[in-house]
Amino acid sequence: MNNLVLFTLKDRDTLLKARKGESKFGEHIQLLPNLTNIYDAIVNLDVDYVIFGIAEDIGVYANYGKTGTYKAWEATIKILLNTQSNNATKASRILILGHLDYTKERAIVNLKPNKKNINKARTIVDAIDKNVTHLVSSIIKTGKTPIIIGGGHNNAYGNIKGAALAHSTKMNVINFDAHTDFRAEEGRHSGNGFSYAFAQGFLKNYFIFGLHENYTSNKLFKTLKRLKQMKYNTYDAIEVRNELSFETELEEALDHICDKYFGIEIDCDAIENIPSSAMSPSGFSVKQARQFVHYMAKHENASYLHICEAAPTKKTATKVGKLITYLITDFIKAHGN
Known part of the structure; x- marks a missing residue:
């Protein structure tokens, strides 16, 4: 896979800040010295989790959005490696694989977002899809x-x-997000990953947790109500009008997706004041995001965790890295327990 850049021992040592009397996360993780076939390389490794990054914002550009999401991996790995290693964080059970790098392909995001360039970007997203899949x-x-x-x-x-494909069955998904990302199949971009997965038969039940009513069209609300496989709640109903309870809605959401393998999707747009492609002054707290991940990860059918849309700047890289690191370790602590 040409776009996969392995995370090396040299990379780790460059970022790791060892301290006498402490044991850092990065000192205990596992790495791959080389790679020819991903399955063969890790099938016999004594690890439970494989962490990798996707350094791209082409899908955001293809959706006429604010770019910068390619920086999240770099911001996160710096913090994650320097987290404490202990019985809770289980660093020795983790392989840091590396990241999918799209530096060359990212040249498109610096161009004017006209129809030609947007269509080209959506073609690139198709190629990224294949690598991620x-x-x-x-x-x-x-x-x-x-x-x-x-x-x-x-x-x-x-x-x-x-x-x-791995489970040989349709997946269920819980999406902690201010948006549905269930927009029209008009060429691949960051706003229609779920609609494409549903249309192509890979997604079955879908729950969107915390939709923002101001940023969801009537057309999308009608689509969600028409499809019995789709359920949602809104941030406004939970946190503004207090019509719904956060804790009760966690139960309702899990009930909709837990009958089979499900993925956990975390869009940083949903968290208040986190630098992201659609940062909002109104959203769930970091504490609520962490509670959400913990609650969902406890279930035996939780199959993966994806944290996306964070767009750190130089000034906010540490803040974003710490947030994502908390979510990663919350998932690991809860998963399988």
Whole structure:
């Protein structure tokens, strides 16, 4: 896979800040020295989780959105490696695989978003889909759990398809998001990963947790109500009008998707004041996002975690890296327990 850049021992040592008397996460993770076939390389590794990044924002650009999501992986790995290693974080059970790199392809995002360039970007997203699908499918087939960091929410499609192919069944998905990402099949971008997965038979039940009513069209609301496989709640109903309880809605959401393997999708747009492609001053708290991941990850059918749409700047890289690291470790602590 040409776009996969392995995370090396040299990379780790460059980022790791060892401290006397402490044991850092990065000192205990596992790495691959080389790679020819992803399945063969990890099937016999004594790990439970495989973490990889997707350094792209082409899907966001293809959706006429704010770019920058390619930076999330770099921001996260710096923080994750320097987290404490202990019985809770289970660093020795984790393989840091590396990241899918699209530096060359990203040249498109610097061009004016006219019809020609947008169509070209959507073609590139098709190619990214294939890479993500292959990685996720290969990891799950080995019996490991993928944790995917970074990029736009276009990558949900590859996660869902890859997991469905690995499990030989349609996937259910829970999406912590301010938006449905169930828009028209008009060429691949960050706003239609779930609609494509549903139309192509890889997605069965879908729950969107915390939709923002101001940013969901009547057409989409009608679509969600028409399809029995789709359920949702809104942030406004939970946190503004107090018509619904956050805790009760966690139960309702899990009930809709837990009868078979499901993916957990976290869009950082849903978290208040987190630098992202559609940052909002109104959203769930970091505490609620962490509680959400913990609650969903506890279920035995949780098949993967994807954290996307974060778009850190130089000033906010540490903040974003810490947030995503908390979500990763929350997932690991809860999963399988």
